[in-house]
Amino acid sequence: MPALPDLQHSFMAALRGGAEDAVLAAIAGDGIPAAERLAIHRNNMVLTLTDSLAGVFPAVRGLVGADFFAACAAAFIAAHPPRSGTLIRYGDRFAPFLDRSGMAAPVPCLSDLARLEWAWHQAFHAADAAPLAPADLGAIDPGDLPALVLRPHPSARLLSSPWPVDAVWAAGLAGDAFDGTVDLDAGGVDLLVVRPALEVEVRRLDPAAAALLAACAAGRPLAEAAATAGTGLDLAAALAGLLAAGAFAPFHPTNQEHLP
Amino acid sequence: MKANTLKSTLPAVMVASAVAMAVAAAGTPAKAADKEKCYGVVKAGKNDCATANSSCAGTSKADGQKDAFIALPKGVCEKLVGGSLKPMKKG
Numbered sequence: 580m581p582a583l584p585d586l587q588h589s590f591m592a593a594l595r596g597g598a599e600d601a602v603l604a605a606i607a608g609d610g611i612p613a614a615e616r617l618a619i620h621r622n623n624m625v626l627t628l629t630d631s632l633a634g635v636f637p638a639v640r641g642l643v644g645a646d647f648f649a650a651c652a653a654a655f656i657a658a659h660p661p662r663s664g665t666l667i668r669y670g671d672r673f674a675p676f677l678d679r680s681g682m683a684a685p686v687p688c689l690s691d692l693a694r695l696e697w698a699w700h701q702a703f704h705a706a707d708a709a710p711l712a713p714a715d716l717g718a719i720d721p722g723d724l725p726a727l728v729l730r731p732h733p734s735a736r737l738l739s740s741p742w743p744v745d746a747v748w749a750a751g752l753a754g755d756a757f758d759g760t761v762d763l764d765a766g767g768v769d770l771l772v773v774r775p776a777l778e779v780e781v782r783r784l785d786p787a788a789a790a791l792l793a794a795c796a797a798g799r800p801l802a803e804a805a806a807t808a809g810t811g812l813d814l815a816a817a818l819a820g821l822l823a824a825g826a827f828a829p830f831h832p833t834n835q836e837h838l839p
Numbered sequence: 840m841k842a843n844t845l846k847s848t849l850p851a852v853m854v855a856s857a858v859a860m861a862v863a864a865a866g867t868p869a870k871a872a873d874k875e876k877c878y879g880v881v882k883a884g885k886n887d888c889a890t891a892n893s894s895c896a897g898t899s900k901a902d903g904q905k906d907a908f909i910a911l912p913k914g915v916c917e918k919l920v921g922g923s924l925k926p927m928k929k930g
Binding site for chain 1: 859
């Protein structure tokens with residue numbers, strides 16, 4: 580018998596379509612030939628991972644249909660099998676794969692739609708946290724505000740796309756029930772994906788507000804982040820919108836690192 | 840970028856007044872008081888112990904992959920209008 584790591588490596592290679600001889604020798608036939616058992620296992624792997632991806636990217640699937648999605652998923656699974664035993668982590672490279680493989684060329688907004696769905700998935704599984712309460716921000720000494728570091732909520736993700744990808748998302752989720760059209764020429768969007776409580780929310784942000792949150796996420800103090808966001812920024816309106824969306828993490832009750 | 844030692848910042852008084860306005864305007868973020876979290880619920884397709892397929896598909900030795908590359912998607916994407924292959928400038 581080969582050593583276990585060798586057997587595992589050749590098993591994985593065979594599942595990905597490589598040589599089967601070393602693995603077949605280790606499989607007991609018992610009524611069903613070893614090669615068929617391996618084929619059944621390989622088929623189950625592809626189908627299960629395809630189902631897993633369909634659960635993470637329902638709008639992509641709804642947009643392009645089940646057959647095209649299955650073809651994309653099969654190609655992705657062959658190129659990028661899971662690296663973790665936890666399927667929740669599977670699919671992070673799906674959007675770049677759609678770009679790189681050229682499979683999404685007929686639908687140019689498809690990879691950004693996949694990015695939005697991955698951001699939704701990440702927000703869904705992010706750590707729970709009550710968002711920063713406006714009153715807690717109001718309680719900060721005004722003299723400390725310019726140097727204040729506002730951290731994004733653990734679930735918050737920013738996505739910028741040259742397409743109206745939120746409208747495409749809604750159409751894809753509706754699937755065959757979608758009765759309308761999406762105008763791809765409607766222009767780009769900056770989206771905030773965040774889960775302030777139990778529900779994941781997708782909101783459009785003003786580009787300057789998105790730049791403000793991105794600068795905060797990079798650890799910049801408020802006065803500097805506001806300057807970074809550009810002259811188009813209405814700081815009061817942007818902060819009010821971000822606070823209402825639950826985009827900021829609460830201040831730590833004892834760790835005062837947000838203060839200068 | 841790092842060579843620039845003078846960091847651009849907004850004047851403190853503008854930051855303070857903007858924060859005061861924002862706090863007054865933002866109100867309280869919505870609370871999910873009427874919902875409770877169901878622990879242990881896994882999204883469909885994420886339970887890797889179970890075969891999520893019918894026993895028919897589960898015991899099939901046929902490859903799950905389609906033989907022919909499906910070059911054109913069918914589905915809702917027919918309802919996307921406009922949008923050349925070259926992405927437009929964001930606006």
